[in-house]
Amino acid sequence: MTERYSRQTLFPPIGQAGQEKIGMKHVLMIGAGALGSGNAEVMVRAGVGKLTIVDRDYIEESNLQRQQLYTEEDVYEKLPKAAAAEKRLRAINSNVTIRAVIADATPDLLDELVQDVDLILDSTDNFETRMAINDISQKHHIPWIYGACVGSFGMSLTIIPGKTPCLHCLLKKIPIQGMTCDTGGIIAPAVQMVIAHQAAEALKILVEDWDAVRTTFTSFDLWRNQYTNIKITKAKDEGCLSCGEARTYPFLQNENLMKTTVLCGRDTVQVRPPTKQNLDLSHLSKQMQLLGYPMKGNPYLLSVDMESQRIVIFNDGRALIHGTKDLAQAKAIYNRLLG
Amino acid sequence: MNKLLFFAHLKDEAGKESITIDAAGKNVAELKAFVAEQHGMTKLDSAMTAINEEFAEDSDIIQEGDTIAFIPPVSGG
Numbered sequence: 417m418t419e420r421y422s423r424q425t426l427f428p429p430i431g432q433a434g435q436e437k438i439g440m441k442h443v444l445m446i447g448a449g450a451l452g453s454g455n456a457e458v459m460v461r462a463g464v465g466k467l468t469i470v471d472r473d474y475i476e477e478s479n480l481q482r483q484q485l486y487t488e489e490d491v492y493e494k495l496p497k498a499a500a501a502e503k504r505l506r507a508i509n510s511n512v513t514i515r516a517v518i519a520d521a522t523p524d525l526l527d528e529l530v531q532d533v534d535l536i537l538d539s540t541d542n543f544e545t546r547m548a549i550n551d552i553s554q555k556h557h558i559p560w561i562y563g564a565c566v567g568s569f570g571m572s573l574t575i576i577p578g579k580t581p582c583l584h585c586l587l588k589k590i591p592i593q594g595m596t597c598d599t600g601g602i603i604a605p606a607v608q609m610v611i612a613h614q615a616a617e618a619l620k621i622l623v624e625d626w627d628a629v630r631t632t633f634t635s636f637d638l639w640r641n642q643y644t645n646i647k648i649t650k651a652k653d654e655g656c657l658s659c660g661e662a663r664t665y666p667f668l669q670n671e672n673l674m675k676t677t678v679l680c681g682r683d684t685v686q687v688r689p690p691t692k693q694n695l696d697l698s699h700l701s702k703q704m705q706l707l708g709y710p711m712k713g714n715p716y717l718l719s720v721d722m723e724s725q726r727i728v729i730f731n732d733g734r735a736l737i738h739g740t741k742d743l744a745q746a747k748a749i750y751n752r753l754l755g
Numbered sequence: 756m757n758k759l760l761f762f763a764h765l766k767d768e769a770g771k772e773s774i775t776i777d778a779a780g781k782n783v784a785e786l787k788a789f790v791a792e793q794h795g796m797t798k799l800d801s802a803m804t805a806i807n808e809e810f811a812e813d814s815d816i817i818q819e820g821d822t823i824a825f826i827p828p829v830s831g832g
Binding site: 546566 | 763764766772785801802805808809810812815826827828829830831832
């Protein structure tokens with residue numbers, strides 16, 4: 417397979433030595449939506465040793481405009497994103513070990529998954545998970561790369577524990593969302609621009625070219641032709657609870673983890689039970705049949721149409737309630753179905 | 756005078772890309788509160804602030820001639 421990576425090893429900062437390093441590294445990617453699709457494809461084509469992909473969602477038609485790994489068939493099959501990504505990525509490069517985890521990236525799961533991980537790539541769609549990634553990164557001393565976009569706007573930041581400020585130093589608290597993919601939409605080039613920044617940083621970290629790692633907070637607006645780099649070196653806060661001396665990792669220790677989340681870009685609420693379930697979906701589907709609701713299912717999930725809502729239930733007890741943004745209503749619907 | 760730049764949806768909220776005001780002597784938190792009130796902006800509080808392309812804390816004081824950028828963190832992915 418020397419030919420396979422020849423154009424990458426010809427690039428002097430990578431070279432043969434860098435390629436060997438890439439091949440020995442394990443990347444944990446949280447989220448397999450738009451950013452996740454692109455980031456995963458770059459990592460797998462570059463020949464990373466192992467890629468673990470975590471995603472809680474399944475594929476819908478509105479994803480196809482920008483989520484490059486997925487097809488119309490995946491939409492029809494309602495495949496979980498992590499499972500469909502794994503299948504496609506294996507076809508791209510069979511040398512890479514790929515593990516798909518169909519689950520919500522809770523602090524507990526992150527803690528479990530970061531063993532032997534060299535880099536965490538953020539491709540998620542919410543700050544709750546990002547702040548948990550930020551704490552996990554500090555706790556286990558693993559670099560991570562923040563990336564996000566909405567509309568034609570995007571941003572990225574590379575966080576190296578012990579060296580750079582962390583996301584908590586910069587944001588202080590979880591920001592109030594001004595605009596989501598729901599209200600602002602998203603164009604594919606903005607996604608690709610964030611991927612380009614994250615994936616380039618990832619390659620630098622995988623080949624251990626630490627001096628090349630970007631130390632600024634980058635943001636851009638492709639429609640309004642803006643590109644900004646902010647120096648953040650003096651933002652490192654010694655009192656930061658995530659990376660300072662008296663750290664407590666606040667985003668891992670929250671006992672009352674949010675059980676309901678509005679999903680970005682969708683009229684959808686995710687409801688997550690406090691403990692993981694092992695549901696008997698075939699039994700549930702029979703019950704639903706008796707109630708007369710239209711259904712569709714596969715080994716991973718059961719989709720039920722109820723009046724103005726569609727409920728998709730995964731076998732770990734999680735459910736996506738489509739057709740609402742009301743957390744309480746979503747919980748009520750969940751309880752109506754699963755008690 | 757000081758030039759204030761608005762990024763992403765802050766621009767839509769402010770109705771313009773930038774404004775020029777005299778902000779010297781104010782700290783970042785005071786400036787945010789002032790601009791939010793003047794322009795009816797509700798999302799300025801959680802935006803990151805840069806003074807002359809360098810990250811600024813709420814307590815940093817604005818000097819004459821500084822350019823201030825407000826960048827809202829976004830979460831889509």
